[in-house]
Amino acid sequence: MSKRTLLGAGGLFAFLAIWELVARSSFVEATLLPAPSRLPATLISEVTLGFWHQMVLASLNHYLIGLVSGSLLGVLAGAAVALFPNLDALQSWLARMLRPIPPLAWIPFAIIWFGISETAAAFIIGIGVFWINYFTAYTAVRAVDPDLLELAASFGHRSLGARLRKVILPAAAPGILSGLRAGLGQGWMTVVAAELFGITGIGQRMNEAAGLLATEVVIIYMLTIALLYGISDILFVKAQNRVLRWQR
């Protein structure tokens, strides 16, 4: 094992040890800070009661719908705007106005339009993912080397379809993929907030538990999100490396 791995594990262990000590000391009430040693039992109880996979599956569902639709629309719209100067001009003020609005500010409209529903949660997640992909795809397509487009044209690849297939998409792929990866993380960050207003999922369960001061349950779901994010990121990077294997 490398020194770096050892130190990383050591840092985590030290953190847990200090946390355990503080939680067991008489200064802190158990509800304010549950000891980490209580967490395994809490996890087992959440799993055996059926809450854990119910909530995870529900959240995963919102997350995936929001992620896929937000990514798809974001990449398509961002790339289209980068390809057509008139579209670019048309969107320049509009995007500047809409983009700074945080996804959570859309909650009132999500509820009015979709009710307290899975669609409402997916919509909120999708908005954050959309803007990330919109701007990375836009930047990536704009940055395509015009020399390569000229090269392709000199060998007869001049139609929009040919330019897209031969040059633009492969050249913009690294940028687009890094946007998709950032969206993957952004989605997990909004998923909890999007469920706080009563849609079944991890966020709702955390909110319930907090109301009952069951803080150890809150921590279980905090760690669950970290785990889900970690798994999705690792899987994505694996796929990304395959697609971009031509890079050094």
Place this chain on the structure above:
Amino acid sequence: MAAIIELKGIAATFPGADKPVFSDIDLAIERGEFVIVVGASGAGKSTLLRVMAGLLPPLAGTISHAIETRPDRREISMVFQEARLMPWRRVADNVALGLEGLAVSHAERDQRIADALRLVGLADYGDRWAHELSGGQRQRVGIARGLAVDPDLLLMDEPFGALDAITRQSLQDELLRIWKETGKSILFVTHDIDEAVYLGDRVLLLGGAPARVVQTYNVDAARPRAREGKDVGQVGVQVKADLATLFDEGDGI
């Protein structure tokens, strides 16, 4: 002697500009001829190649090809200064770029790629990525890509300008060998006069504003030529003197 391409009264400009960068260019290239274009920077040497490659419409003039159009080849292809390989394609797939869209069977495509790579001395490099190659090897791939479409005329835009002196000399000799083996016509732009008189049958000097062909030099020395000395020395000295005069007149810059 039949010209394979003939330019009459061609004028053109950089994209976005309105004054012609050159005008009244007349040029006929014969089958198998090696023609060089030299001139001050800004004289539109690269622009001329782009017009001939159909990448840029001329402002005036006509271009006539004496080349029969066939669905399995391109009449003209181009080699660029910076090789311009697609980093996401392996070497063989870079060479294939021009074949995609031509009426060429899969088997013939592979055959042509292999032949072109063999011709430039990279027979075993088909599976490499562009970033695994040296500058000289990258440029060889660029030449193989140009040859794979079996053109009559190869346009070369300062193809060796970015290479170190030793690599440049060896690629010059390689190019002469390839030219002899294939019988292609070559129009080669350079600003290196020694390179021009070492390679070419004929050297055109562009100058003025708008630029024109101010002088044509025939290089009659037999090949292989000596790089230094009397084979081509006289012509080289003459071209350099004329180019210097253009600069002194102040209209070549």
